[in-house]
Amino acid sequence: MSDPDSAPPFDVAEADRLLTTTRAVRRRLDTSRDVPDQVLFECIDVAEQAPTGGNVASRRWLVVRRPDLKQRLGELYAESGAFMQTIAERLDGTDHPQAEVFASSAHLVEHFAEAPALVIAGIWGRHDDSGRPGLFDSVLQSAWSFNLALRARGLGSVWTTMLNAREAELTEILGVPPGVTTVVTFPVGYTIGTDFRPVTRRPxxxxxxxxxxxxxxxxxxxxxxxxxxxxxxxxxxxxxxxxxxxxxxxxxxxxxxxxxxxxxxxxxxxxxxxxxxxxxxxxxxxxxxxxxxxxxxxxxxxxxxxxxxxxxxxxxxxxxxxxxxxxxxxxxxxxxxxxxxxxxxxxxxxxxxxxxxxxxxxxxxxxxxxxxxxxxxxxxxxxxxxxx
Ligand SMILES: Cc1cc2nc3c(=O)[nH]c(=O)nc-3n(C[C@H](O)[C@H](O)[C@H](O)COP(=O)(O)O)c2cc1C
The missing domain is CATH 3.30.530.20 (START domain)
Incomplete structure (x- = not known):
């Protein structure tokens, strides 16, 4: 008889399947299917359970759906990401280990604005390079939980940071106040198919x-x-x-x-x-x-x-x-x-x-x-x- 105290509190295989198959999704984002607010609220509520420095609730989430705004962000993304297309073209047809990632990244550069929703994770605070853990360090764990919650519901995204290089324009377009740092932008959609596989990483x-x-x-x-x-x-x-x-x-x-x-x-x-x-x-x-x-x-x-x-x-x-x-x-x-x-x-x-x-x-x-x-x-x- 198994000892009830030693039984894991979750279905470990299923939890690990979620954790090991939440991939960068770019070409398999379904641009034809809307993402309801309700789903985003659920996923953000899940994400907000992540730890936060000093237990201060300083994270903020910005959802962009309006086509004209997405278009402007897409243009900024394309300007920052032009190099991805150059590299993708250079690696195309070679057996370079990064050829596939650059081809996929270049695809996103062209189609960024087509994602049903762009979700930006930000936080009140500026990174001060002090080396101390600060508010800024409280975003990443939550943003990843957001991805996991999306995947559990049949949606997907990819962690993108290229818009950070265009912070001045981004904050102007979206009215982000000074004192807030936008850390990551997720193009979010339902995924085309839900089978994603673990990849090889160093053991x-x-x-x-x-x-x-x-x-x-x-x-x-x-x-x-x-x-x-x-x-x-x-x-x-x-x-x-x-x-x-x-x-x-x-x-x-x-x-x-x-x-x-x-x-x-x-x-x-x-x-x-x-x-x-x-x-x-x-x-x-x-x-x-x-x-x-x-x-x-x-x-x-x-x-x-x-x-x-x-x-x-x-x-x-x-x-x-x-x-x-x-x-x-x-x-x-x-x-x-x-x-x-x-x-x-x-x-x-x-x-x-x-x-x-x-x-x-x-x-x-x-x-x-x-x-x-x-x-x-x-x-x-x-x-x-x-x-x-
Ligand atoms: C800090 C960070 C920044 C990233 N920035 C971008 C980006 O700007 N554009 C993009 O297409 N992918 C970006 N990615 C996604 C990575 O390219 C992707 O995670 C990597 O190719 C591995 O794929 P996987 O997540 O499916 O294992 C970023 C990932 C991280 C962690």
């Missing part, structure tokens, strides 16, 4: 850190403290003012870290070019007087994006090291990560020797790794930016 175990920034766990640990079995890891990230294609040659060259950190002294390919999955290289490591060689096996190699290798045994690696490059506009984000294996390394047996010290040994090893990885990432950044 929690790669972006959740425990006890220290950058300390990861590949698997949850029942103990709640770091264990060898949880696949402890380290992540270091830097933003680089250079294109990914300029950074890639450094990232995909196993000798690069040796130039910037102290533990890896040298590295050399032991298989012939071209290098890819299955290629091998030997790294010479040093800690104090101790010097040893490790054979490394390339386990993922995606030109311009991923260079990953496992140490010692590709099927049961002592550690998995990984460089990833991501485009952030014209810049790059470099992510350098490691996950410590359960065998085939020096750390695991040392940590397992005395269970009381397991977390401490792992923390110490990760501190050393983090320092070496940070030095490597900073070195790559300096080299790539210097080559600009």
């Amino acid at each position: 929690a175990n790669e972006i959740t850190y425990f006890e220290h920034w950058g300390n990861t766990r590949a698997r949850p640990t029942p103990a709640g403290t770091a264990t060898v079995a949880s696949g402890p890891g380290v992540v270091v990230e830097v933003d680089i003012d250079a294109r990914t294609k300029a950074v890639w040659p450094l990232v995909s060259d196993p000798t690069t870290p040796a130039g910037f950190e102290n533990e890896l002294e040298a590295a050399e390919w032991t298989s012939s070019a071209p290098h890819g999955v299955g290629s091998t290289f030997v790294g010479t490591n040093r800690i104090g007087d101790r010097v040893w060689d490790i054979t490394n096996h390339v386990t993922e190699h995606i030109e311009g994006r991923v260079f990953e290798w496992g140490t010692v045994d590709p099927d049961d690696p002592g550690a998995v090291w990984r460089f990833e490059l991501e485009e952030v506009g014209p810049r790059s984000r470099l992510r350098f990560s490691v996950v410590i294996g359960e065998r085939n390394n020096l750390t695991a047996p040392m940590a397992l020797e005395n269970p009381a010290d397991e977390a401490k040994v792992l923390a110490g090893r990760r501190k050393m790794m983090r320092a070496a990885m940070q030095a490597t990432a900073e070195g790559i950044k300096a080299a790539a930016e210097g080559a600009n």
